[in-house]
Amino acid sequence: MATEHKKEAQIALGTWSWGVGGFAGGNVVFGNELDTEDLKSVFAEAxxxxxxxxxTAYAYANGESERILGELAADYDRSQLVISDKFTPGMQDDTAPDPVEAMLTGSLKRLGTDYIDIYWIHNAADVERWTPYLANLVKSGRVRRIGVSNHSLEQVKRVQEILAPSGIKLAAVQNHFSLLYRNSLTDGLLDYCKENAIDFFAYMVLEQGALSGKYDEDHLLPADSNRGKTYNPLFPSLKDLLAKLRALADDYQVTPAQIATAWAIGRGTRPILGVTKVEQVQDALKASELSLTAAELDALEELAAASGVDTRGGWEGEA
Structure with a gap:
């Protein structure tokens, strides 16, 4: 099926912190209670x-993030928007003949659209079970492209094999990727994506603020927060890397967070940055326009490697 060409931004804007509800709502994970009215200026600025x-994803506040995004998008030309949404294994309706289609149908209704630009399998809980459902969604026109998230290189290759008989190809991968977690560089996944024209979306580029430049061993994250418990013990090891991020930020007249984001772009990925404020959108735009030299990219990686820090998440399965 032919689809219209859209110019897609180099940075994706994340909506995980939008909406209240469920185990992964913005109120639970981020301490936010944001709804449509709170985000109109953010969306317009974007x-x-x-x-x-x-x-977005159904998993984000049990569909509330989708609803908010749909209400915001209703006042704009749908053909200019690129909506990325996810089927989350573990949250499916097993009574439905096609649990993937059932979740997609609910998502489409909440988003107020008849198609999703990129529809992802959110985790690799059962590649063999869920992948075969994807091809028919593309053929129906309700999904334009297929992506997988939190899949290893071998799992991505297996998805390609499963899809091959249908003539549908995997279009995107969305994985954790940052200066502190460069696994997709070292295991060949990023190279595989480049060789096969697969877009790579990078999440946790700023490691929940640890690479934002706002925090270090003298300026800790809230001690009782999950991210504080994870990252505060790491700051002494990150001293040299954070100093380099700040030095480059001074050189370019930007923020350390924008340098860390530009590094991810420089390695051929599309970062996903969560936004709840207009100034965060403006920061994302500036990061998307920033280009680091090859020497600067290498220097950052060398310091990251020397730190010995690896922020692999427990949800990420086998390498």
């Missing part, structure tokens, strides 16, 4: 800046 890729 589109006026050309940042038109929005990443």
């Amino acid at each position: 589109l006026s800046s050309g940042l038109n890729v929005f990443d």
Whole structure:
């Protein structure tokens, strides 16, 4: 099926912190209680800046993030928006003949659209079970492209094999990727994606703020927060890397967070940055326009490697 060409922003805007509800709502994970009215100016700023890729999931507040995104998008030209949404294994309706289609149908209704630009399998809980459902969604026109998230290189290859008889190809991978977790560089996944024209979306590029430049061993994250418990013990080891991020930020007249984001772009990925404020959209735009030299990219990686820090998440399964 032919689809219209859209210019897609180099950075995707994440909506995980939008909405209240469920085990992964913005109120639970981020301490936010944001609804449509709170985000109208953020959404308007994004589109006026050309940042038109929005990443959501049913898992984010049990569909509330989708609802909010749909209500915000209703006042704009759908053909200019790129909506990225996910089927989350473990949250499916097993009474449905096709649990993937059932979740997609609910998502489409909440988003107020008849198609999703990129529809992802959110985790690799059962590649053999869930992958075969994807091809028919593309053939029906309700999904334009297929992606997989939190899949290893071998799992991505297996997805390609499963899809091959249908003539449908995997279009995107979405994985944890940052200066502190470069697994997709070292295991060959990023190279595989480049060789096979698969877009690579990078999440946790700023490691929940640890690479934002706002925090270090003298300026800790809230001690009782999950991210504080994870990252505060790591800051002494990150001293040299954070100093380099700040030095480059001074050189380019940007923030350390924008340098860390530009590094991910420089390695051929599309970072996903969560946004709840207008200034965060403006920061994302500036990061998308920043280009680091090859020497600067290498220097950052060398310092990251020397730190000995690896922020692999427990949800990420086998390498």
